[in-house]
Amino acid sequence: MTTADSAIPSSSLGLRAPRIHPSNLRALAGLSFAIVLRLLREGLVVRALAWPGLLTALSMFISASITIAWRSNPVIYVSEPGIVAPLEADGFQVFLVDDAEKTLHDGRSERAVWREGERLVLGATWGGTLTFKAESVLRDYTRERWRLEVPQPPKRSRDSVELRPVTGLLAGVVALLFTLYGVVIGAGSLYRDRSSGVLESDLALAVPRWVHAAARLAALAAVLGPALVVSLFIVDALLPIHNLGQWMFSGFFAALLGGALGVVLMARAGASRGFSAPLSQALAISMGLMSIGFLQPQLGHYLPLVSLGSSFKGVPPSPLILPLAFVAAIAVSAYFHRRECV
Amino acid sequence: MLRAGRLLAVARYEARSHMTGRQALRLLGVAAALLLPAGLIPTPRLRPPQQLAPVVEVAPGSEGEFVGPPPPPKVRVRGEIPPLLASRFELSERAPAEIHGVDPVLLSAPEVTNEMRAALETLDGPVRLEYRGYLIPGRLPGRSLLIAILAISLLTGPLADALPGERARRTLEVLLTAGISRGELIGGKWLAWTLSASVTAGVAAMLACWRGVQPAGWWLAGLPLFIASAVAFGLWLVRLVDDVVGGSAAPMRVLPVAAGSMAALARAIAEVSPVAAAAVPLGGPLLVAADLFSSGPQLLAAGAGTVVFVVAILTRTGRDLDRFDTVSSPTRWGALGLSGVAVLLWWLTVAGPGIWGGGIAGASSNLVTPLPRSMMVGGIALLACAVIAIAREAQRGPAGESVEVASTAALFVTFAVAALLAASGPLPVLDLAPARPVIDTMADRLREAGVPSAMRSSAATMFAALVSIAGQAVLFRHVVATRLGATAASLLWCAAVSPLSPWSALPASLALGFLAQSYGWTSALVAQFLWAAAVSAGDGIGDGVFSLGIQMIAAAIAWGAPRLVRGVPMRHQL
Numbered sequence: 001m002t003t004a005d006s007a008i009p010s011s012s013l014g015l016r017a018p019r020i021h022p023s024n025l026r027a028l029a030g031l032s033f034a035i036v037l038r039l040l041r042e043g044l045v046v047r048a049l050a051w052p053g054l055l056t057a058l059s060m061f062i063s064a065s066i067t068i069a070w071r072s073n074p075v076i077y078v079s080e081p082g083i084v085a086p087l088e089a090d091g092f093q094v095f096l097v098d099d100a101e102k103t104l105h106d107g108r109s110e111r112a113v114w115r116e117g118e119r120l121v122l123g124a125t126w127g128g129t130l131t132f133k134a135e136s137v138l139r140d141y142t143r144e145r146w147r148l149e150v151p152q153p154p155k156r157s158r159d160s161v162e163l164r165p166v167t168g169l170l171a172g173v174v175a176l177l178f179t180l181y182g183v184v185i186g187a188g189s190l191y192r193d194r195s196s197g198v199l200e201s202d203l204a205l206a207v208p209r210w211v212h213a214a215a216r217l218a219a220l221a222a223v224l225g226p227a228l229v230v231s232l233f234i235v236d237a238l239l240p241i242h243n244l245g246q247w248m249f250s251g252f253f254a255a256l257l258g259g260a261l262g263v264v265l266m267a268r269a270g271a272s273r274g275f276s277a278p279l280s281q282a283l284a285i286s287m288g289l290m291s292i293g294f295l296q297p298q299l300g301h302y303l304p305l306v307s308l309g310s311s312f313k314g315v316p317p318s319p320l321i322l323p324l325a326f327v328a329a330i331a332v333s334a335y336f337h338r339r340e341c342v
Numbered sequence: 343m344l345r346a347g348r349l350l351a352v353a354r355y356e357a358r359s360h361m362t363g364r365q366a367l368r369l370l371g372v373a374a375a376l377l378l379p380a381g382l383i384p385t386p387r388l389r390p391p392q393q394l395a396p397v398v399e400v401a402p403g404s405e406g407e408f409v410g411p412p413p414p415p416k417v418r419v420r421g422e423i424p425p426l427l428a429s430r431f432e433l434s435e436r437a438p439a440e441i442h443g444v445d446p447v448l449l450s451a452p453e454v455t456n457e458m459r460a461a462l463e464t465l466d467g468p469v470r471l472e473y474r475g476y477l478i479p480g481r482l483p484g485r486s487l488l489i490a491i492l493a494i495s496l497l498t499g500p501l502a503d504a505l506p507g508e509r510a511r512r513t514l515e516v517l518l519t520a521g522i523s524r525g526e527l528i529g530g531k532w533l534a535w536t537l538s539a540s541v542t543a544g545v546a547a548m549l550a551c552w553r554g555v556q557p558a559g560w561w562l563a564g565l566p567l568f569i570a571s572a573v574a575f576g577l578w579l580v581r582l583v584d585d586v587v588g589g590s591a592a593p594m595r596v597l598p599v600a601a602g603s604m605a606a607l608a609r610a611i612a613e614v615s616p617v618a619a620a621a622v623p624l625g626g627p628l629l630v631a632a633d634l635f636s637s638g639p640q641l642l643a644a645g646a647g648t649v650v651f652v653v654a655i656l657t658r659t660g661r662d663l664d665r666f667d668t669v670s671s672p673t674r675w676g677a678l679g680l681s682g683v684a685v686l687l688w689w690l691t692v693a694g695p696g697i698w699g700g701g702i703a704g705a706s707s708n709l710v711t712p713l714p715r716s717m718m719v720g721g722i723a724l725l726a727c728a729v730i731a732i733a734r735e736a737q738r739g740p741a742g743e744s745v746e747v748a749s750t751a752a753l754f755v756t757f758a759v760a761a762l763l764a765a766s767g768p769l770p771v772l773d774l775a776p777a778r779p780v781i782d783t784m785a786d787r788l789r790e791a792g793v794p795s796a797m798r799s800s801a802a803t804m805f806a807a808l809v810s811i812a813g814q815a816v817l818f819r820h821v822v823a824t825r826l827g828a829t830a831a832s833l834l835w836c837a838a839v840s841p842l843s844p845w846s847a848l849p850a851s852l853a854l855g856f857l858a859q860s861y862g863w864t865s866a867l868v869a870q871f872l873w874a875a876a877v878s879a880g881d882g883i884g885d886g887v888f889s890l891g892i893q894m895i896a897a898a899i900a901w902g903a904p905r906l907v908r909g910v911p912m913r914h915q916l
Contacts, residue, residue, distance in 0.1 A: 033755045039587075040733040048591035050683055056600065057690045060419065064697050068780070104476050107613075116472075124472045125500055132454060142470035144647040146447040146462045148454065188502070188587030195510050195586075225824060237691040237711050237719040239698075275586050276360050276499030282374040283498070 027207040035189070037221050045185060049223065052177035056170055057238050074130050077112040078104040080120065082142055090137050092130075096268065113138065164314070166240040171232055171241045174310050175251025176290070178228045179308065182255040183282045186220055186230025186262025191275045213263065213336035217329050220259035225252050243316065250317040254308035258286045260332045261305075263283035265337050266285045344529060347678065348522045352530020359540065369496075373542045376492050380485065382772060384555045391851055416459050421450075422502035430461035435750070460566060483632035485550055486561045490631040491598075493543035493565070494572045497535055498594050501576040504591025505532045505663075512664065524660035530578065532656055536573045540566040560641050564630030567648045571624045574652040574659075581659045583753035601628055616640060621647030677731060677825035684727035684817055684839045691720040692791045714806035717791045721806070725812030731821045751859040755903045759853050760869040762896035764876030766889040768795050772827075772846040785842050792839030792847070793870070798878040814838075815867035819858035828855040849893035853900040860904035 039045050055205065073093045077086060079100040088092045100112035104123050111124040111131050122138055129150060136148040159339055184227040193199040228251050234246050262282045269278040286305060293300030293309025300306040300315075304325040307317035360369070372431045391739065392729040418434035421441045431441065439451035439458065441651035447465065449458065459473065508514035517527055543565045576593045604625030612619035612635070620626040620640035630644045631634045696716045735840035767788045790796070792814070830856035836844035849874075858866035 001549055005627075037733055041584060041735075042588055045587055045591060046680075046730055046734070048595055053593045054683065054687065054690075057694065058686070060692050061697060064664050068697065069384040108625070119472050121472045123476055125476045129452070132452075135471070142380055142730055144446065144471050145465045146449060149448060149450040151450055151452060179590065180594065184498075184590045185587055188585075188590055191586050192510060195507075226726065230722060233719045234687060234691050234723060239714050240711060266395070275503045275590075277364075277366075277372075279499035279502070279590060280496060281368050283495075284375055287352040288375075298452050318897045 010041045024208055024211055027187060027205070028211050028215055028218065031202070031205075031207075031211060032222060033220040035215060036221035039185065039219065039223050045223075048181050048184075049227040052174045052181075053227075053234045056174050056231070060170065060235070060238055071195065075109060075111075076134055077109045077292040079112075083113060083120070083138065086137050086141050090133065090138075097129075123221070124331065165168040167239055167241040168247070168312070168314065170235055170239070171243050171244070171247040171251070172308070173249060174231050174235060175228065175254055175308055178224055178231070179258040179286055179305070180283060182224050182258035183286050184260030185223070185261040186216070187266040187279045187282055188262070188275070190215065190263050190266040191278075191331065195277075207336045210333040212335040214329070215334075216263055217256065217260055217332060221252075221256050224255040224259065228252055228255055247311065250304075250307045250311045250321070253304040253317075253321050254290070257305040257325060257328060258282075260328060261286055264332055264335055299313060304342065344523070344525050348526045350532060352522060353534040353537070354626075355583050356504065356531050356534035362771070364474060371495055374383065376496065377489060377542060377546040378549065380488050380492055381549035381555065381701045382553055384553060404524065409492065412891060414460070417455075417461050418490045419449075424463060427461065427663075428462060431532045457515060484561060484632055485777035486547060486565060487628075487632035489543050489546045489550065489815045490565055490628065493539045493546075494597065495568060495594075496542070497539055497573065498590050499574060499581050500535050500538075501573070501580060502586045502589035502818050503595070504535065505577060505580050506583040506586050509584035510586055518663060524663055525657065528656050528660040528663070532573055532577060532652070533860045536566070536570045540567045540571065543569060559633055560636045560638075561631055561633040563641060564627055564632070564635075567627035568624070568643055570603075571627050572650055574655045578655045578659045581662045584867070600624060605629055605632075617643045618775055620644040623651035644745050653861070677822065680727055680731050681817070681822050681834055684724050685834060687723040687727070688720045688791075688838050689755045689788070689841070691723055692716045693784035693788050696787050697780060713787055713790060713796075714800075716787065717794060717810040718806040720791060721811070721813030724817040726810075726811070728817040728821045731825070732818075749861075751904070751907045752865060754867050755900065755907075756857060756861060756865040757872070758903070759857055759896045759900045760872035760876075761871040762789065762892055762899065763850055764851065766850065766892035766896070767885060769793050770886050770889040771843070772845045772886065773843045780841070785840070788841065789847075790834075794874045796891055797874055808871070811870050811874060812867060815858075815863050815870060819863050819866040820863035823855060823863070825856055828852075831855055844892065849890060849897045852898040853893065856897065856900035856904075860900075876896065879892055 036298055041240045075085060075095065076092050077097050077100045078087070078093045079097055081096060084096060095109075097304045100114040101121075101123060104108040104112050104125060107125075110126045110128075111122065113120055113134070115121070120138060120142055122131075122135055124134075132148065132150045136150055139147045143319075186256070186280050190199070193202070197211075203209065229248055231245060232241065232248055232251070235241060241247060255335040262279070263284075264277040265273075265282045289306045290309035290312075293303070294312050295307035295309075297310035297313040298313035302312040307321050312319060321324050343350075360366070413429070416430060416432040418435050418437040418438075419431050419439045419441045420433065420435060423431045423433065423441060424444045426444075427441075427447070432913060438453070439449060442448045442450070447462065449462065449600075451458065455708045463469070505514070508517065518524075522530075544562075547562055549563060550556045551562075558736055568724055576597055579592045579596055601624050602621055605628045606625070608619040608622040608625035608629050610619075611622060612629075616635070616637070617639045620630060620643040622634050626635065626640075626644045626647050630641060635641075635644065692713075695716055698710045769792060771789070773785070791810055794803070794807035794810065797804050818831045818835045818838075822834055829852075832848070833844070834849040835851045835854075836847045840847040854866040854870055
């Protein structure tokens with residue numbers, strides 16, 4: 001009788017408590033390492049892991065650059081020659097055109113000045129500091145009844161707590177993408193190994209069958225965890241995220257459970273069915289669970305994967321998701337054992 | 343060559359392989375769960391208006407009780423309120439605005455609200471300046487945008503199975519040997535998924551029209567155009583992939599970004615030519631589907647653009663069916679791509695926070711990540727890229743090159759190079775022209791992270807500097823150098839730490855590169871760490887071009903000393 005045979009269940013449920021033997025743990029480590037290497041050698045998987053952090057950080061940087069460059073651009077279009085000099089004296093870049101109002105309509109400028117009868121009109125699509133500065137100059141120029149003075153804005157102690165809604169959304173998007181990749185990698189790696197015959201050769205090894213499922217989950221954790229942590233660190237370096245550790249915690253377990261969901265649904269689909277239906281199902285279920293967490297955050301923050309949706313609502317994940325994720329991993333291993341090996 | 347019968351046969355085969363039995367029910371269930379709510383649930387602002395308030399009828403004799411609308415609430419200000427404005431303003435010490443004077447009245451405020459403006463306009467006298475607010479031009483996309491995106495997201499699995507699944511199951515070879523052309527094979531697969539996704543999206547769109555969520559319009563024609571383009575592009579993306587994991591990850595990653603970028607491009611072109619913008623592949627049809635482009639010529643342009651795009655890209659995909667993927671394998675190009683990503687991540691983490699330094703009116707100044715933290719994250723990002731490269735392909739270096747480690751000569755040369763670099767001081771600033779302050783700040787952060795000159799200020803800074811230097815050494819002096827060569831690695835390091843003036847770091851980078859080539863990346867790590875430690879202690883004597891000269895001597899020693907010690911290799915002797 002081999003070691004594998006000794007671990008085959010004999011109860012009516014087809015399950016019994018697995019043996020935790022040091023050699024099984026060595027096999028678990030070896031198989032996990034092999035799966036990690038196979039995943040990392042897949043160029044497309046590597047690109048998928050690098051993508052969320054890179055994309056989020058890059059788009060944030062580009063948006064910030066454009067916004068700062070655009071909003072701090074002191075351009076004004078005017079059709080009244082007399083106001084060119086005072087505006088230029090106050091630091092504005094003035095363009096004299098025939099129809100200044102048209103530049104507002106076609107989106108070319110944020111502020112423009114023209115004359116209508118006895119009065120000057122200052123039109124603006126954005127009432128920022130520069131527009132108020134222009135108004136101040138024009139009120140002095142026209143000797144209006146009331147004048148405007150725009151003081152230097154005080155240094156505001158804006159921090160990551162104040163920007164929590166924005167930074168939380170960014171961190172949540174990264175964690176959400178990793179969850180979806182977890183689903184894809186979990187489902188896809190099992191499908192690939194099954195169709196290429198690697199799964200059969202794995203199952204022929206003299207190790208208990210639960211080790212194979214556990215190795216898949218451990219490999220997913222080893223690949224997705226560091227990638228998620230590094231991605232969140234990158235986004236955090238660009239714009240400090242409030243409660244970064246909380247996002248890492250809920251995001252990691254969401255990605256891991258997403259991967260487990262992919263493995264379970266692919267195992268459930270069996271060898272005869274294709275790839276698309278289980279994958280679409282796993283993606284829809286994981287999104288659905290996160291939506292439940294978003295709608296019921298007080299309930300959702302106790303459950304892994306669901307807690308990511310709760311985090312979007314500002315409810316931190318409960319430490320309970322750690323043991324619950326462990327229970328889910330055991331359930332996945334047991335289910336995998338039943339589906340693939342009995 | 344395209345024969346309709348065979349094209350339809352392939353489409354039927356493709357649909358049958360995914361859309362039969364319980365699998366079909368599952369796919370339809372997922373589609374219904376996602377698309378039906380998108381079509382049926384109305385946007386809150388489009389709900390029917392509430393019943394109007396009842397009209398109050400004034401009883402005869404009680405007209406005196408109705409004296410017009412109540413007065414507006416008073417605006418809170420600091421300062422002295424002029425008597426003429428006493429009915430519109432009230433004093434409050436916490437108010438951000440301050441008011442003074444009588445003729446003229448002076449308002450000092452960081453922002454003028456509509457209430458302030460309305461109150462001040464009650465002053466007597468002619469109006470000489472009028473302020474008018476304009477809405478930013480542009481339309482908002484309709485619900486159909488969500489329907490189009492959801493319909494495409496459902497295709498992740500089918501696209502991964504269409505070509506990568508066939509390759510993985512070794513059935514693509516069987517199909518290629520059948521009596522069908524490449525065009526019929528790829529066209530049939532495209533037709534199957536375009537039709538199924540269009541029908542699904544069409545059902546959701548009809549429901550949206552029926553429920554009044556979005557009125558019917560040309561966008562109904564835009565949906566199949568966008569889906570047709572996206573399916574063709576998705577098939578092209580996975581044409582060389584032989585694995586379903588990669589096959590599902592690629593469209594999920596690239597398709598939304600490509601569609602979004604092309605839509606942005608189409609919006610930009612629309613400023614010049616709205617019709618030409620609609621012809622932009624992917625972007626034009628997406629904007630038609632989103633009900634942002636809605637004229638007849640735009641629809642025709644989107645249709646023509648889609649036909650050209652789909653035919654071109656499917657032809658290309660069909661031609662590539664016999665090829666193997668050589669692009670994503672861990673070869674030189676793979677290493678170059680990984681290095682490019684690593685450098686980009688380094689820039690974003692180290693220099694990126696500098697963007698807030700000159701932020702909006704200085705309001706965000708304390709959001710700038712401290713440099714030590716940025717250095718540490720940048721170093722971790724470089725290490726992560728290096729680990730991935732090593733895991734994918736452990737490579738010992740170019741054949742014929744031996745690396746000598748831990749010898750007396752190695753130690754001597756390492757310390758000599760480190761001493762010379764230390765004498766050269768920190769990386770010199772030799773930019774051609776001064777840039778904007780924000781860009782200068784970012785460049786300074788990169789130089790400082792390359793050779794940390796403040797590493798001795800605290801234990802945390804020392805640790806961050808160590809991680810940063812370790813990341814640079816492992817990635818550039820080991821991973822990149824063993825795959826692309828020491829010179830390319832040195833150039834990449836220059837671009838990473840001094841992108842505005844790479845020449846100011848080139849000799850030092852070559853010195854470290856030659857050192858790593860001869861004595862291993864650890865010697866480069868030690869030399870760079872000693873250089874930074876010396877700079878941190880203020881030991882450097884070099885500055886500007888003089889510093890560059892000392893770096894050149896270090897490079898010459900790093901290149902020449904190992905050759906003098908070991909002699910000229912046999913293959914280089916005449």
